[in-house]
Amino acid sequence: MxxxxxxxxxxxxxxxxxxxxxxxxxxxxxxxxxxxxxxxxxxxxxxxxxxxxxxxxxxxxxxxxxxxxxxxxxxxxxxxxxxxxxxxxxxxxxxxxxxxxxxxxxxxxxxxxxxxxxxxxxxxxxxxxxxxxxxxxxxxxxxxxxxxxxxxxxxxxxxxxxxxxxxxxxxxxxxxxxxxxxxxxxxxxxxxxxxxxxxxxDIKIAETLKYACNIFHALKIVFANEIGRFSKSMGIDGREVMHLICKDKQLNISSAYLSPGFAYGGSCLPKDLRALLYMAKNRDISLPMLQGVAPSNQLHIDNVVDYVLAAGSRRVGMIGLSFKSGTDDLRESPLVTVAERFIGKGIDLKIHDPNVSLSHLIGANRRYIEESIPHIASTMTDTCDELIDNVDIVVVGLRDPALLEKLYERNRPDQLIVDLVSLTERERIKGKYWGICW
Ligand SMILES: NC(=O)c1ccc[n+]([C@@H]2O[C@H](COP(=O)([O-])OP(=O)(O)OC[C@H]3O[C@@H](n4cnc5c(N)ncnc54)[C@H](O)[C@@H]3O)[C@@H](O)[C@H]2O)c1
Structure with a gap:
């Protein structure tokens, strides 16, 4: 040519x-x-x-x-x-x-x-x-x-x-x-x-990809160096820590955790990040990138809350409450934070999460709901149908095929669907749709 x-x-x-x-x-x-x-x-x-x-x-x-x-x-x-x-x-x-x-x-x-x-x-x-x-x-x-x-x-x-x-x-x-x-x-x-x-x-995807790749490289270098500085402050060889990090091709060097979606939460990530930053602070080690992680995660939660509040309706439903699909663990679930913010703003909230149904819960999780977030407990509905039929806005935070099928079947043209999980059958949403990163 x-x-x-x-x-x-x-x-x-x-x-x-x-x-x-x-x-x-x-x-x-x-x-x-x-x-x-x-x-x-x-x-x-x-x-x-x-x-x-x-x-x-x-x-x-x-x-x-x-x-x-x-x-x-x-x-x-x-x-x-x-x-x-x-x-x-x-x-x-x-x-x-x-x-x-x-x-x-x-x-x-x-x-x-x-x-x-x-x-x-x-x-x-x-x-x-x-x-x-x-x-x-x-x-x-x-x-x-x-x-x-x-x-x-x-x-x-x-x-x-x-x-x-x-x-x-x-x-x-x-x-x-x-x-x-x-x-x-x-x-x-x-x-x-x-x-x-x-x-x-698409042309814009290709243009964005180039930036995303280079910034990802910069991010990896800074991450390795912050882990290196932290390790050294503890008398540990950061090179060996990062060498072992890179050996895990399932969760670390893989596509896991690299798809845009909702905020992280749960009983481990927030707690362990806080602990590492506290250890670094005690050793006078500054880790600005890692210090920026939780505020960025919080911003992501705030964006959802702000968007739904600005949409103007008081009747809001949330599908999902635990920090990820398939678990009943509510500790530091970002969806709990969203629910608390809605309740604080006077939203008439309904929540459905089959893993967090009060009638099924026992032990620590039941106690957690009853003692720490009793205001949320009263918003839980037994069925997803009941939720979808009685709200103007549905926030989808759980990727459960049976529930999503109900959503596809029952959603109405006058409803707004707020998608935090990347719905695969978006064409079945009859009303307004908002995706968190897409
Ligand atoms: N350098 C890299 O490794 C690399 C890798 C990937 C992408 N990029 C990107 O590719 C682009 C080029 O990078 P580079 O490092 O090769 O740049 P460079 O500065 O080395 O070269 C640019 C060339 O363009 C010429 N030029 C300026 N005006 C011109 C005109 N009107 N007509 C024809 N030529 C003209 C300059 O004389 C110069 O020779 C940049 O956008 C850069 O970000 C660079």
């Missing part, structure tokens, strides 16, 4: 050399004359393992040429990758000047192009940038329409400096968000040979 790459920094220079190595005809476009001179002489403008040899080879065999002329770059190729820088502004926002300039350049050239062309942005950009910035500039400057006259998309780049050629050849996955299947197929034809899954998705 004939490919143009706009921006010959780390991302552009590595992509250009690797695509040329894979047999494509690549034109690199960059306004920096020094970079162009370096590449024309068969060298790479960046320092990376293996990049000098690779660049020298593909420049010599004519597969990789460079230019400062964006016009020719577009007219003579089938697909353009945008790899220009998107540095931070002083307020933390993104400087999109180079993305805007390249979009204008590509659009102006597209105005003269007869054949279908695909534009794929690889620079890291804020979610919505393709739709709100790149697309309007391309359409205005070309006088053409995305989807009809040319394709558009975003493909996050996951290579790491220092090992970028290896990463290019062994990515965790290839993800591309595009305007159409046609554009996704063009990108797939370039990357399908890589030993990983190729995933075509």
């Amino acid at each position: 004939r490919i143009s790459i706009f921006g010959l920094g780390y991302v552009g220079a590595v992509s250009a050399a690797c695509l040329a190595r894979d047999g494509h005809q690549v034109t690199g476009i960059d306004p920096n004359p020094d970079k162009l001179k370096i590449i024309r002489s068969g060298r790479s403008p960046i320092v990376e393992e293996g990049i000098q040899e690779l660049t020298s080879k593909v420049v010599e065999n004519g597969r990789f040429t460079v230019s400062n002329d964006p016009h020719a770059g577009v007219l003579e190729t089938d697909i353009s990758f945008v790899c220009v820088g998107t540095p931070s502004l002083s307020n933390g926002g993104q400087n999109l000047d180079a993305v805007r300039k390249v979009s204008e350049d590509i659009g102006t050239a597209l105005a003269e192009k007869q054949n279908y062309h695909v534009v794929i942005v690889r620079s890291t950009i804020e979610p919505g940038t393709i739709d709100q910035v790149v697309k309007p500039i391309l359409e205005r400057s070309s006088g053409k329409k995305v989807g009809k006259d040319f394709g558009l998309g975003f493909q996050p780049e996951f290579l790491r400096e220092g090992s970028s050629i290896k990463d290019y050849d062994n990515p965790p996955f290839t993800v591309v968000g595009t305007d159409s299947k046609r554009s996704a197929d063009v990108v797939a034809s370039l990357f399908r040979h890589l030993p990983c899954e190729f995933i075509a998705t």
